[in-house]
Amino acid sequence: MNILFASPEVVPFVKTGGLADVAGALPQALTALGHRVKVILPLYKCIDHKKFRIKRISVFAGNQSITIGDKKYDFDVFTASDKNSDVEFVFVANDKLFGRDGVYLDPVTGEDYPDNDERFIFFAAAALDAARGIDFRPDIIHANDWQSGMIPGYIATIYSDDPYFKNSRTVFTIHNIGYQGHFSKKTFDKLGLAGTYYSPGSPFEYWDHVNFLKIGITTSDLTTTVSETYAREIQSGNEMGFGMEGILFYRRNDLFGVLNGVDYDVWSPQNDELIPFNYSVKDTSGKELNKKALLDEAGLRSNGKRIPLIGAISRLADQKGFDLIEKIANRLFSLDIAFVLLGTGNDNYHILFKEMEKIYPERVRAFLKFDNRLAHLIEAGADMFLMPSRYEPCGLNQMYSLKYGTVPIVRKTGGLADTIKDFSMYPLEGNGFVFEEYEAERLLDAIQRAILIYKDRATWEKIMKRGMTADLSWDSSAKKYIRIYEKALEKEKVTL
Secondary structure, eight states: OEEEEEOSOBTTTBOSSHHHHHHHHHHHHHHHTTOEEEEEEEOOTTSOTTTTTOEEOTTTTTOEEEEETTEEEEEEEEEEEOTTSSOEEEEEEOHHHHOSSOSSBOTTTOSBOTTHHHHHHHHHHHHHHHHHHTTOOOSEEEEESGGGTHHHHHHTTTTTTOGGGTTOEEEEEESOTTOOOEEOGGGGGGTTOOGGGOSTTSTTOBTTBEEHHHHHHHHSSEEEESOHHHHHHTTSOHHHHTTOHHHHHHTGGGEEEOOOOBOTTTSOTTTOTTSSSOOBTTBOHHHHHHHHHHHHHHTOOOTTOOOOEEEEEOOBSGGGTHHHHHHHHHHHHTSSOEEEEEOOBOHHHHHHHHHHHHHOTTTEEEEOSOOHHHHHHHHHHOSEEEEOOSOOSSOSHHHHHHHTTOEEEEESSHHHHHHOOBTTTOTTTOOBEEEOSSOHHHHHHHHHHHHHHHTSHHHHHHHHHHHHTOOOBHHHHHHHHHHHHHHHHHSOOOOO
16 A cells, blocks of 8 residues: 655654654555555754755755745755665755754744744645655555644545545554644634634634644544553543543544554664674673673773663653652662663753762763763663653653663553563563552662562573563564554545
């Protein structure tokens, strides 16, 4: 089938979060299964034209435009091919909207760009015009997150009778329901739709505002999210559904959870080019060498003792469980462990970890930055990986950790619940350590349980290898998406 995959960010071109990893890997897995996939995204200023050999598609020649409210935006269409796959990448371009230093946020103010509504209305409209221009008739249009929410919105309204998209069905994926694209009522006037579409309870109205995530959920033929547990959690109440729980429950028969996969070409200790010592489940000796390299880089010392090294790579925010870590920080770092953190986020957590470094200079090191090489070294060198999230739609690092023999310590939520089984409860199947209640004491208990088992080298080795042999590749997830696409094609099309 022909699949048009629309995403606001895609690896290797631009990334702010896990969505970009998904948008880079899933289309390749779909292509490997024999389907024709084109990925479409905005052409941001940060994307390197020369590096990715990006070229303008001459059929457009800068003569296309999109009207948004009383403004008209010209747009060009560019393309690039990935030498490692048959996926074609298509970029819609307008320098006024996307020729900026930030992707979603203004780096000067740290705030969302005030015209993000117009930027992503443009993206949705231009993506559909670009598909027509390159003569790609999609069977499935797979839109991702709120920035793509108006794509199914347009297919269900002004494009509903368009012969070009007559047989197209839309699938909309929620990667994190906490980000919704919520704008004032004035945004509706920019959509180019008849005023009759804006009424209480309609897809285009949300508490007398416009919410792009709601539009995507309510106008797509099927909606997915990135783990089975998260699909259930976001229907359970406001704490997890962020106001969308009723809408999702109403569409529960059209909502599916599909766990993200791992690109083992990038994340595997056997062939990882970013770590100093490669290793495999058959010979794990390189892991100890990576641990020593990580301790040396962090300036930490084990003093010849076999102590556990706990790693964390994360955005420093309450959602990721750092409020729990803050409550137990002194007791945690008084334990006989080493701890290495990589990430940035809220200032109060920057201050916390810098203070912990001063108090426990031989045990704690915080790298408050983004560093891909160091992220790989932490996965390879740490004994345990900490992810105590309040909620976690899918999570990728716990899956990377399994492959690297780095035993996860996680909270039972979302994709963490779907991938990590508690060793203490299931000693014959457990691949990590899990706590359920979102409480600091329960987190500390899980860490202490892991430290205790770590002292039993033979048992620890079994847990490591259990994780390393698990298959969480994109192949399985891609096959599930194909079945969802087939369900969408069998459905009567959503029209408004």
